[in-house]
Each structure stands twice: as C-alpha cells, then as structure tokens.
Amino acid sequence: xxxxxxxxxxxxxxxxxxxxxxxxxxxxxxxxxxxxxxxxxxxxxxxxxxxxxxxxxxxxxxxxxxxxxxxxxxxxxxxxxxxxxxxxxxxxxxxxxxxxxxxxxxxxxxxxxxxxxxxxxxxxxxxxxxxxxxxxxxxxxxxxxxxxxxxxxxxxxxxxxxxxxxxxxxxxxxxxxxxxxxxxxxxxxxxxxxxxxxxxxxxxxxxxxxxxxxxxxxxxxxxxxxxxxxxxxxxxxxxxxxxxxxxxxxxxxxxxxxxxxxxxxxxxxxxxxxxxxxxxxxxxxxxxxxxxxxxxxxxxxxx
Amino acid sequence: xxxxxxxxxxxxxxxxxxxxxxxxxxxxxxxxxxxxxxxxxxxxxxxxxxxxxxxxxxxxxxxxxxxxxxxxxxxxxxxxxxxxxxxxxxxxxxxxxxxxxxxxxxxxxxxxxxxxxxxxxxxxxxxxxxxxxxxxxxxxxxxxxxxxxxxxxxxxxxxxxxxxxxxxxxxxxxxxxxxxxxxxxxxxxxxxxxxxxxxxxxxxxxxxxxxxxxxxxxxxxxxxxxxxxxxxxxxx
Numbered sequence: 001x002x003x004x005x006x007x008x009x010x011x012x013x014x015x016x017x018x019x020x021x022x023x024x025x026x027x028x029x030x031x032x033x034x035x036x037x038x039x040x041x042x043x044x045x046x047x048x049x050x051x052x053x054x055x056x057x058x059x060x061x062x063x064x065x066x067x068x069x070x071x072x073x074x075x076x077x078x079x080x081x082x083x084x085x086x087x088x089x090x091x092x093x094x095x096x097x098x099x100x101x102x103x104x105x106x107x108x109x110x111x112x113x114x115x116x117x118x119x120x121x122x123x124x125x126x127x128x129x130x131x132x133x134x135x136x137x138x139x140x141x142x143x144x145x146x147x148x149x150x151x152x153x154x155x156x157x158x159x160x161x162x163x164x165x166x167x168x169x170x171x172x173x174x175x176x177x178x179x180x181x182x183x184x185x186x187x188x189x190x191x192x193x194x195x196x197x198x199x200x201x202x203x204x205x206x207x208x209x210x211x212x213x214x215x216x217x218x219x220x221x222x223x224x225x226x227x228x229x230x231x232x233x234x235x236x237x238x239x240x241x242x243x244x245x246x247x248x249x250x251x252x253x254x255x256x257x258x259x260x261x262x263x264x265x266x267x268x269x270x271x272x273x274x275x276x277x278x279x280x281x282x283x284x285x286x287x288x289x290x291x292x293x294x295x296x297x298x299x300x301x302x303x
Numbered sequence: 304x305x306x307x308x309x310x311x312x313x314x315x316x317x318x319x320x321x322x323x324x325x326x327x328x329x330x331x332x333x334x335x336x337x338x339x340x341x342x343x344x345x346x347x348x349x350x351x352x353x354x355x356x357x358x359x360x361x362x363x364x365x366x367x368x369x370x371x372x373x374x375x376x377x378x379x380x381x382x383x384x385x386x387x388x389x390x391x392x393x394x395x396x397x398x399x400x401x402x403x404x405x406x407x408x409x410x411x412x413x414x415x416x417x418x419x420x421x422x423x424x425x426x427x428x429x430x431x432x433x434x435x436x437x438x439x440x441x442x443x444x445x446x447x448x449x450x451x452x453x454x455x456x457x458x459x460x461x462x463x464x465x466x467x468x469x470x471x472x473x474x475x476x477x478x479x480x481x482x483x484x485x486x487x488x489x490x491x492x493x494x495x496x497x498x499x500x501x502x503x504x505x506x507x508x509x510x511x512x513x514x515x516x517x518x519x520x521x522x523x524x525x526x527x528x529x530x531x532x533x534x535x536x537x538x539x
Contacts, residue, residue: 051387070392072390078384
C-alpha cells in the first residue's frame, strides 16, 4: 500500500502564498482535487510529483521525499496538464520509450497493455502530431500507466475528451482505484469529480478547506440547514406536524411535495418516521437535496 | 544508444532547426574551394576563412544550435517532463543529451574544417583543425547545454558569449582569453599542425585543462540544475 503524505506544506512565490499549511494523506482509491481557479491545485500536484519544492513542510511518498528524488517515479505516474508530447513519435514509440526508460523487462508487451487500456491500439502507429487533443491525452495516460504505478496523479485529465472518452477514462480510474492504486485527479468540473470519486480534497485560496467523503463533509456542516425533498400521502398534514418538531427550521410546500430544512441531520431523520407513523401518513419519497458535490462545494466557498 | 539519446536525436533531426546546420559548412568549404581554384595564396585567405569563419563562427554557432536544441527545446515545449518522470539518474539524461550534441556538433564542424585545412595547407592541418573542432564541440556543447537550463533565452546568452566575450573582448582584453573556448581550439590546432595560418595566444596546457574544466564543470552543473527542475504551479 503506497501512501502520499503532505505535512504542513506551504509554497510561496515571493510575497504570494500559493499553498498555505496544507496537510493531507492520500490512500488507495480515487480522490478528487477540487478548487476554484488559482486555488493552488496544480501547485499541490507538482509538489507531489517532485516538480516543485515546498517552501515549508514535507511531501513524501511512503516516507521518501518527492523533491530531487527520481526513484519515486518507479511508483508514481504523472499526467501533467501542460506537458507536451513528442509529436514526431507514434503513440506506440512514445509509450514503448516510456517503458524502456522505466527499464521494464518486456517494454513492448507493457506498451501494448497500456495502449489497450486507453483504447489507442488502432491509432498507435500514427504520429502523435496528427492526433486530436483527446487522443494525445489518452496517449499520455498510457505512457504514465505503462509501469503500472501505485500512485497516479492527473491534472485535469478529462480536458479535450469527448463524452465517450470521458466515460471510458472515468471507468479506467475507478478500476485502478478498486485495484488498490492511489489516484488523485484535479478537475474544475464538479460533475466529473462526483461521478469518479466520493472522496475529495477541497482547496480554497491555497488552504485545505475540506477533506474526505463530500457527503460526510456536508453532514458536518451543522451551521447550514440540511434540505430534504419529501413526498407523502398527505403533504399538508405532514408539514403541520413537522413544523412542530424542534430539529425542523422550515417547511415549504408546492405541487412537487415538501422541502424541509432541518437544523440537525440525525435528529430529523430519526423524528420523521416517528411523526409519519404517529399521524398515519405514508412517506413516498425522502431525498437529501443539497448533498450534491456542487452544494457542498458552494457552501465551502461561501464559508 | 539509450532511449533518451534516441528521442533527443529524433527530436533534433525532426525539427527545421537542423537545416540551420548546413549553410555554414557549405560556405566554409565553398570559400576554400574558390580560393584554391583561383590560386589565391593560403596566407591571404587562410586566417580569415579557417579562423575567422571556421573556428570563430562555424564551430561555436553550430554548437550553439545543437547544444541548446538537445535540451532547451524540450524545456520550452514541456516534453522534458516525459523524460523527467522516469526513474533515471539525472546524470544519465545529461550524458545522453550531451553525447548527441557533441556527436552532431563535432561531425558537422570537423568535416568541413578538415576539408578547408586540407585545401589551405595539408592533411595535417586538416587533421589539426578537425581534432581541435572535436575538443571545441565538447566544450561549447556542455556550456550551451548548461545555458539552456540556466536561462529562458539560451541562444541569446550564447550569442553574447560568442560575439562579445570571444569576438570582442577576446581580441582586445588578454585576460578574457583564458575563458575563451575559441582560443583553446586555435592553440590545439596549432599544436597538432604548427603553421603561420594560426595564431595561438594561450598555452596548450591551459587549453586542454580549461577545455576539460568547461566540459566537466558545465556537465556537473547541468546535472545539478536538472535535479531541481521545477514546473510553474499555475492553477487552472
């Protein structure tokens, strides 16, 4: 099991603080790195990948520093956002070159497996400069995966991919995470993160704003009422009963049912069935409606 | 050939920049052939063509194109990241790239200089110039490769060294000659084939020792610099 650890890491450029006292541990599975533009996501990724030294703190992979330590690339693959590819090579040559530089025992076999993984086998003998952006991206992912790294860091990996390629990349990352690889990818598209990973690291203005499963993060935000969509056999009577409940701070009623704001998640979810049984009302739908990553992210930004 | 050297050579010959290597050797050999065809006395055309064009312009300019091309272009377009994300000692990367730069620079300079020396005087002078060109290609390539890691404008910095340091200060300020690769090259050629066409101004010992210091010192500094290669932390 490979662990990536950041301990009290800061990075500044002159007077500008890009990353401020961040500590996080990445464990096997897929983690999304989220943050608005300029938040410091790429700086964090580059420090993890050994391409930036922290101004303060330590960045380690299995205890070894990532800075000035090429040995980490035996366990780490990187798909940087701005990294270019050698356009004069074919994808097959490019990925095989990666395999040779990793000194793999069967570079050709490893390259074929990596190309298959990203569905690039058919076009693998064309020069990379003739590829679309999405094909280049997949070629880079194949090169980063050729040595089957324990840790894979990807900066905006879905950029330039069409919807089918995105779905394929998402399932690829899922599969790698399920097989025990540690995957961290940054994205500014919340839907992508939501579909690929429940675990997020949210960076806002260089600081780690939240870390963990975003649904759990939402439940810990006790200062914000939780919003539930409720449908029942008698919405109006249920609304009257609910408003008397201490954990409920507001109820709205419309043709779609009830929108209930609860100040305490646990108390409300325990009280609701009790109230419904007491009133003889049948519950048809109960859905937390602000547990999406988008809601959590906007709450964190507003905080 | 290592994979890094193979990618470097493919990159070097795959860019239009490689065409810049052709005009100067053709000009040197063409001028020498012309002078020989018209029976011009070698003492008249030898110094300006062999030294003025061959050793002072052709050798450093070709080394500049190649020396900055093997690494600087990859740093510029970001392809260097593909090589740096491999568990390769940075020393191996620099050695491979320096090897390609020296090989290409030496062949492209030594062959026309040999031909020009042969036409001007003798095979011995041709050999002397060719050997000196190989030594010069080593020192220049290492220096220009280091420049491509130290500055974002290595070609400009290299031209300043060639034109201002060697071309201007080297002519008038004697102390600067100790740090002039051009002077080492002239001395080595003159030592192998003593002739009135070449005017050596530093001792052979200084030339050899300083050329070695340039190669080793610049290579070691480049390895250290590459170990600390950073990518800007731009955030999307």
